[in-house]
Amino acid sequence: MEEELKSLLQDVESLQRSQTKSPDSIDEMQQKVVRIMNLAKTGASRRSKVKDMSAEVVDSNPYSRLMALQRMGIVENYERIREFSVAIVGIGGVGSVAAEMLTRCGIGRLLLYDYDTVELANMNRLFFRPDQVGMTKTDAAVQTLSDINPDVVLESYSLNITTVKGFEIFTESLKFQGSQKSGRSTGVDLVLSCVDNYEARMVVNQACNELGQTWMESGVSEDAVSGHIQLLVPGETACFACAPPLVVASGVDERTLKREGVCAASLPTTMGVVAGLLVQNALKYLLKFGQVSPYLGYNSLKDYFPTMEMRPNPQCSNLACVERQNEYIQTKPARDAAAKVKVEAEASAATEGPLHLENDWNISVVDDTEMETSNASSASGALPEGLTHELPSADKYPESLVVGEASPVVDDLEDLQRQLDALNAL
Amino acid sequence: MEGWDRNTKSALTQIPLLSTRAGPRDGAAWTQRLKEEYRALIAYTSMNKAGDNDWFRIAAANPEGTRWEGTCWYVHNLRRYEFALQFDIPVTYPATAPEIELPQLDGKTHKMYRGGKICLTVHFKPLWAKNCPRFGIAHALCLGLAPWLAAEVPILVDSGMVKHKDDEASSTES
């Protein structure tokens, strides 16, 4: 555009010169072109990177209102946000909004995963623009996010994490530490799962269990009127496979739900609320303020927010989960000792300083002690009101029975392949 | 088995069950699982042929057996409609079922997720979860794809979204 404007300006100027006394209209034209050129220039310009987060309250400081959290004593050290890396899996209605929130908060690095492209059918949701149709979601997100905040390091991974190859790249990218020094065992501080299906959630669960990576799950129901977020710490809390997945009951009778001709509905509001709940929990976890929710449901029809906590299932079918559980049990004495030291230090500090009454605000819709199920595999009767299991548990069946079924067996893979090929050729 | 028609039920009960809980990242155990998959597919295909109800072809598209490709067809008003069929075995298999794709129908029906993945009925995932790891590829085709084709192909044809290949050829010639 700039080139075209330049040549237009040259044309106008040569027209001006060719006239002994140029008419006013030509002068006006020249001024107009110059104005448009300036407008185009400011539109294309990005703000330069900021070296240090400043708390100075001036119009030009993008972080002043965030640093105010520190001044007000809500967050002890807001600037730490620049040291954190967060991976977001699924850049759809929830993930893209979560990415924008973290970008505006000044997160250090974001890794974005999705295999899909932007479509016009996505325009009922937030974030993506019609002019991005056809781009991969991760590239389109990087385009918008780097304009909003050039300080954030953005990585785009357009791949399907459920395939063997995609999973390899996914876990390698999570492990990659880069040059920066950190106390992390992986290259990221937190993984946010914003995918829209059970299969992909199970894959994120698999990767995080293997890596011992803390992550947060989010979801919006297929009828678009409820959602949830969940914190998963491998070995410490229930993993996604420890029990059948939970759903927030919308209160709508499943039998009256009309599914003919549709797969799933979506609302920008529900997705925006869930993205907000998810990133709020992520900020609390990373910057260590407030209480991090282990599970928070959202029923939009009744504006009901059930909470609960789930212990890991020692009989979990996911082997990596069981390994992390054993490690967690082994490190219990060290953890208890550290907790004791902390409690004692706090007690002595409390006798010195004034009491903060605000800390007694422990509002919760449901009593945590009541909700806490001793074992995630326990019957669904132990679930708080408004939550149900989305899927049943696997049936228990005697192994010997199955083994007995296979009697005269061909036990060569190639033979079996040939047999199927022969059938297929008929 | 609530919510399934009689034909699906009777077919399902005749497909051999699998027993090895192993996914594509599990080495030798996956090879064992693959053998069970083949046995179930051979039995199901033979059964369909014997019952004059042959409706798909499927074969592994890579040596590891993690990618499968083939075709499936459905007869509506005495005409056969055929579609390419493909899926990957997910890393979390068999805890999660393969997501069956019909790429030619991508964007032609609401009963599909992005990438041409068919939208399964509310009954599929619960039954799969309940029977893990005994259900395999053959069960997924029987419980997932067959009912989908039966429900969606007539609608796609009657609405004109899908044309028979003979009609398509004549319309491009003229």
Ligand SMILES: [Zn+2]
């Ligand atoms: Zn588990």
